[in-house]
Amino acid sequence: MNMSLLSYSKTILSKVKCYPNIYKKEYKKAIKNLDPQEARELKEWLQQQEVEYSEMTA
Secondary structure: OOOOHHHHHHHHHHHOOOOHHHHHHHHHHHHHHOOHHHHHHHHHHHHHHHHHHHHHHO
């Protein structure tokens, strides 16, 4: 089964979120390689992840 680039990017970002330098590099790479619609979806997903993380640590 092939994984879409969007799904792959989400997987990678989830795995490297504890490493800011790598996270930033992978995020930039993902945005560059995704089409505009997928890039928006990734940004929305990341915002949702941040909200969930802040709620867990509150």
